[in-house]
Amino acid sequence: MKQQKHDDRDIILDSIADGVFTVDGHWIITSFNRAAERITGVKRVQAIGQKCFDVFRADICQTACALKHSIETGNEIIDRRINILNDQGQTVPISISTAVLRDKNGRVVGGAETFRDLSDIELLRQEIRGRYTFEDIISQNHDIHQLFEILPDIAASESTVLIEGPTGSGKEIFARAIHNLSPRKKNKFIAVNCGALPDSLLESELFGYVKGAFTDARTDKPGRFALAQGGTLFLDEIGDVSPSVQVKLLRVLQEKQYEPLGGTTTQKADVRIIAATNKNLQQLTSLGRFRDDLYYRLNIVKISLPSLAQRRDDIVLLAEHFIRKFNVKKGKHIEGISAKAIAILMKHDFPGNIRELENIIEHAFVLCRGKEIRPEHLPLELAGNIDSGHLMEVKSINIMRDQNEAGIIKNILLKHSGKRSAVAAELGINKSTLWRKMKKYEISYPPDDQTEQ
Template sequence: MGVTGAQSITSVILNSISDGVFTIDSDWRITFFNRAAEEITGVPREEAVGRFCWEVFRASICERECALKHTLETGCPVVNRAVYIVNAYGNKVPISISTGILRDECQQVIGGVETFRDLSLVEELRRELRGRYTFADIISKNHRMQQIFSLLPDIAESDSTVLIEGPTGSGKELLARAIHNLSPRRDKPLVAVNCAALPDTLLESELFGYEAGAFTDARRSKPGRFARAQGGTLFLDEIGDISPALQVKLLRVLQEKEFEPLGAVRPVKADVRILAATNKDLAELVEKGLFRQDLYYRINVIKITLPPLSERKEDIPLLVEHFIDRLNILRGKAIDGISEEALALLWQHDFPGNIRELENIIEHAFILCKGGLIKPEHLPAYLQAVADRPISGEGKTLAEMEARMIYEALVRNRGKRGLAARELGIDKTTLWRKIKRYGIKIPDSDF
């Protein structure tokens, strides 16, 4: 068979596969463009052949981190790297690419080859999956958070006072906003005040407002947060920090449904729903005499306790993906994701600052990462030091961490595979394969 015949057979084969394939010569001009490449890019073969590859492909890595250039310079192929291209219609298309070197019969380099696979369906399924774990802008697959999600519509529908407990940075204000947005008061204001940020005298006037002449320099009346939240919701953040004197005045508002601005001669009706939050144990403060018991019972009609991020580490990949997507839009960048090594470092961290700390870490990485994947060297220095420190009870690879997460889910569900799989968001057969792969001993198995 002649060379022309062999080339013809090769073309038939390459045009029959679903992956896009194109080749370039030493001048970076396209020499072959298969049928799947036409479909994925929207560029006809006759328009692609002979043009520079970056003019046709328009990938997120073309300008700074060309995969083919890396392969041709180092001899190392790129395998299944996730990037975006812009097709002929101006739409972003997620793909995975692999690269290789083309050599002639004498093993001389004559160009490169790149194959790429359309990940649009995978991306759609990924968004659908993430949607299962997203509730009113709160993202979590943790079983405790999922229980909170299931209760939120009923909690929002009521007009009862809600106490949200959780460590700093765990998302208390986001949860309060979700309750308000789901409630019948959603069309009225949600007004927030951080009780720990103001001294007692200022906090009182900030909450209740004042009349002109109530004190020196009060030349005109000023409505307080209660007045501004009329008909809506007032979110009292860090309520555990208010003084005993202010606790008495707040209790009266909750009991009488009215308040008095400073310098006023008559009370004002308060049609306001109260949502309170604290990073302290209010029950413990009550026992110590630092928080009024009657006020505690008034705000503790419904209590929601948010777990720290260290107790819901299965949410880290979801949250990282969310922050990357958001920052890509805000910063006009095209960061593809996070490397397995960097994600492993995040998983090993205890996150005393919780979700807020994780968001700051990803924002820090965005400054240092010019494109492609976020790697360990893009993370803050204190996280990079974790790699050299043994972590008690946890593996240092993603596989070890996944095995631990599966085992803990099985423990929580008393060994029931179906319940554990549902909690983890995976199919029961997938869970069984992972149990066998990692050699996990099923606790208290009763199925």
């Protein structure tokens, strides 16, 4: 009867699209619905019986638990925005509502919390606002992690930063991350692509103009320096700037002041400059195409970003990130990318770097109707890169690895006379993993040939 009641309750809870869990008076989880499993990544069978904070892992659990507040005061909390940490180590923004559970005598017996995943909304909001922090930069690459280490110090300083890196390597995201980590984060981050504008237009864009400065200048127009006042100005493709604009930029950097086009009054520039280029500025100075005094003014702190080909270990991570992003943007539910498609990506040189990878995934989203991106969904020129020889190579590497592993297990089994616990301990795996591997490689102890003898 009681079991039937529990089953009915689970069916009802599972039909709810939001995550729901309930706790008793000791913060032990008593029910956990399917949506809660999906959002947290924790299975119901594991969640039930555990302390709620060990399962939910919300940022408020340890300081301002909403459920505790509701149980203590009797006041419900509705739509409060917090974040939790899911099973993959990702921070998931959610909104929560809490309620108090009472028995038939009105005594408090626990609490219930419902929560809604806001990841999709937050992802789009971040895209629009461009408020990236360096924790949003996806990488497990050694060089990038070395940059992460110095980024907070760079951000805290007021120094001019020069970011060098090939096109599409994420220079603007790094610049935004520096700005959002700096004391200037409450003010604007203004980006200008210096290479995209002709000389005369760039000057008026940067410094603005006053009424009457030229034909059609009917009103004063503030430049990007004025707009970025108190904030950060990101000058992309600084290597493409003409010598005349270089002189003006040098003056702003030296004297922190400038005059708008046609203006007579000097304006103060309280702006931090972050410049970026895909060219070798030092080389350009030796060729006389870039002023060396400007180069030294810009090159106070230099960050060099590696190309995607130099950080191949990030390709899978980045591809998965773009799949998540396009799932939200395009309303699809693609779960991942096949091993063969990954092999193709790993072989590619990515001259367009991360931007090219993003475009490749977007292309695949157009063609993919299933749940997995496969080689046929990749652009033709890329799929043409892969020859059967390479696939064979990938396959044979896997076979070699398996053969190696099987050989090692066999040797250690012999060494310990088949004692599974000793073998598992030496291999640093648990007994059930050892059992699975023995089953996979069809290893038995004593060996089959020995038994036959």
